[in-house]
Amino acid sequence: MEEAREVRTTCPYCGVGCGVLAKVAADGTTTVRGDPDHPANFGRLCSKGSALAETLGLQGRPLQPxxxxxxxxxxxxxxxxxxxxxxxxxxxxxxxxxxxxxxxxxxxxxxxxxxxxxxxxxxxxxxxxSRLCMASSVAGHRRAFGEDIVPGVYEDLECADLIVLTGSNTAWCHPVLYQRMLATRRERGTKIVVIDPRRTATADECDLHLALDPGTDVLLFNGLLAYLVQSGMSDTDFIRDNTSGFDAAAALAGADAPSIARVAKGCGLAAADVQAFYDLFADTDRTVTVYSQGVNQSAHGTDKVNAIINCHLATGRIGKPGMGPFSVTGQPNxxxxxxxxxxxxxxxxxxxxxxxxxxxxxxxxxxxxxxxxxxxxxxxxxxxxxxxxxxxxxxxxxxxxxxxxxxxxxxxxxxxxxxxxxxxxxxxxxxxxxxxxxxxxxxxxxxxxxxxxxxxxxxxxxxxxxxxxxxxxxxxxxxxxxxxxxxxxxxxxxxxxxxxxxxxxxxAFENRGERLFDLGGFADLADEDYSTFAPRLWPASERGEQQT
The missing domain is CATH 3.40.50.740 (Rossmann fold)
Structure with missing residues (x-):
């Protein structure tokens, strides 16, 4: 009788991209477990991923044209x-x-x-x-960085001292990432702020829940930018060396949100809670802001994305361990x-x-x-x-x-x-x-x-x-x-x-560094190397190069 075999693959549900080990027994029965070596989940699976074997039946499937x-x-x-x-x-x-x-x-x-x-x-x-869920983030990234670049990795969540979750019910929608956040909180005392009009499961474990009025995210983050500037908490060296247009953005933010009282009234929040959030952000270098569909799926989604990114650019909290704006996607690819x-x-x-x-x-x-x-x-x-x-x-x-x-x-x-x-x-x-x-x-x-x-x-x-x-x-x-x-x-x-x-x-074609998306190191990937391809980040302009 043929022995059971186990295959390394990837979960087809959300954008966390968890590694899965699927085992097919000699009688055709399939079981799944988390891949302990995959850097997205290290063996963890949510309830949906754990039940993948139950989705393999043929009921409802068209089997020929x-x-x-x-x-x-x-x-x-x-x-x-x-x-x-x-x-x-x-x-x-x-x-x-x-x-x-x-x-x-x-x-x-x-x-x-x-x-x-x-x-x-x-x-x-x-x-x-994906137009319906991620296009705002794409546009925001391009407006801020000139290219659709996500400037963070999951490891940043484990290095952060403050995680801001905005427009993201991470506990339900990206539960494996959420468990990594909670583990970080237990291990290093990381603070978690949840910004969501609803009280979701994610808010149950947070240190501060800002139940702002729907559609007021831009005002809240413009207020944060204005507060950082007024408090002298902006990183002037980083701004000078790495950004353009900061003065105009800061002026617009200041005009939109001139005071905490104005932000609190416009967002439907207590002024003390707005103050607490702004102070926490200002005082915490290692800050990651995670956002998802609650930000993206909006008529003003791109502006929300850029309002978040601007706060990280203003403080130089981007591209460093435990820092940065982080868009988490809804679909696996x-x-x-x-x-x-x-x-x-x-x-x-x-x-x-x-x-x-x-x-x-x-x-x-x-x-x-x-x-x-x-x-x-x-x-x-x-x-x-x-x-x-x-x-x-x-x-x-x-x-x-x-x-x-x-x-x-x-x-x-x-x-x-x-x-x-x-x-x-x-x-x-x-x-x-x-x-x-x-x-x-x-x-x-x-x-x-x-x-x-x-x-x-x-x-x-x-x-x-x-x-x-x-x-x-x-x-x-x-x-x-x-x-x-x-x-x-x-x-x-x-x-x-x-x-x-x-x-x-x-x-990589005619790409002399103008485009950060570069997989040139894989342009001559051998069939066997593709077969055994291990999870890795891009850019990868040279074989084996790991970028963060």
Whole structure:
């Protein structure tokens, strides 16, 4: 009888990116436990991660392609997808088609989808459900740092003397990180401040809970910046040597929040609590501010992000152990999608459309003369374009916009009207009901590739089960459609490592340090090294280099 085998992989739930050891017994039974060697969790798993084995059943999974609700073969389904997309492009132009993708995709899946749409279809109409949760943080990072850089790692939480949790119910949404915070509190007396209109489970263990009125985060952090300046607590040397625009930002903050009394009244807080928070922040060098969806999912999300970052820049508390603003992501590979350019306003590899040199560079690298040259439709606008008929063919990959999008009833109506809808997913959803073609995708346990977590750590997802039925990897499905559309030479990958190597090479292409996102050390990664790839942080411009 075959012996049980244990495979190192990564949890497919939140952005913490916990390592998982999956064991498949000789009788096919699967068990999971935390990987004690993975630096994201050191063996810990939350209740969801611990129950992963219970998600591996086939109930609700499409097991072969379907066309109009009837079962079909892969060739027939892929031929139809390629024919419909090609016809729409020929008759209505490249902007008449769109991809709506997901933070559940692996980086290799994301890369080929982005390359096909932007490089060879010639449109930037590819956006992701990460738009709804992380786009504000991306914009805030770019505004502050010039690039979508997360300037911290999980280890900072264990070096901090103050952790500020704002817009984040970490106890429920990122419980493994929360347990690391509580352990730090026990070991070194770290103070925890929770900023949230609600009293959540996270607030139960905090030293100060600021239940501010919804939407007043910018005022609170502008007040903090003004207080730091007025109290002489800003780091003038750091500001002079590393920032620009500080005086203007400080003046705006002072005008918006001239006093603690003004902040307290505007935020619906007691002045004594505001004072306590400001004093604690001012007096504590090792401060990490963790923020998540409560900050990002807002009409003013980018301003909230920058108000937080400004306080760290003003004090020089960034890029040092136990210090910095820290965005924690909701999905397992929202970060990987951002790296490859999976947002409509990004190009690829942390390059955007604003600089013509970027477009020229990626065009030459991909050998794609018809590359998209302007931003595409973002998620909400994309579904509006579906509703009014501008989008003739839509491919939804690994997400359920019929439920998860704002104004979901309008999205469902748009899907019902769309000329041609393709859905590739691991399970039947409200969205698959609208699919003219449904393509069965490989699920967790069957997928092979990489993901990047909230601290920029790349980890492998490895298969330990065969694909269910006729399910295929997302990257394989995209490449098969690309070949049928006439782009086969550019999508002739035979394995995910080939895609990963190209992704790494693009990040380093003509990159002389202008872009911090650099995986050049992996551009010639051997197949065996990819197979045994250990979790590591980027940048990684040289093999084995570890950056924090």
């Amino acid at each position: 379907e066309i109009g609700g009837r079962q079909a073969g892969w060739d027939e389904a892929l031929d139809l997808v390629a024919e419909k997309f090609s016809r729409a492009i020929a008759e209505h132009g490249p902007d008449s088609v769109a991809f709506y993708v997901s933070g559940q995709l692996l980086t290799e899946d994301y890369y080929v989808a982005n390359k096909l749409m932007k490089g060879f279809v010639g449109s930037a109409n590819i956006d992701t459900n 929202a970060m990987g999608g951002r790296e490859v350019g999976g947002l409509a306003n990004q190009l690829a590899a942390h390059m955007d459309f604003a600089d013509e040199a970027n477009i020229d560079r990626v065009s030459r690298f991909w050998k794609a003369p018809d590359i998209a040259r302007r931003v595409g439709l973002k998620a909400v606008d994309m579904f509006q374009a579906v509703a009014d008929g501008r989008i003739k063919a839509l491919w939804v990959m690994g997400t359920n916009p019929a439920v998860s999008m704002p104004e979901a009833s309008r999205v469902r109506a748009a899907l019902a009207k769309c000329d041609f809808v393709v859905v590739s997913d691991v399970t039947r959803t409200d969205t698959t009901r609208y699919a003219d073609v449904l393509l069965p995708a490989a699920a967790w346990g069957e997928k092979d590739g990489t993901v990047t977590n909230s601290e920029r750590r790349i980890s492998r997802q490895r298969p330990f089960l065969p694909p269910a039925g006729e399910a295929r990897a997302d990257w394989r499905i995209v490449c098969d459609v690309a070949a049928r559309m006439g782009f086969g030479d550019a999508f002739a990958y035979q394995s995910p490592v080939e895609i990963f190597r190209e992704h790494a090479a693009l990040s």
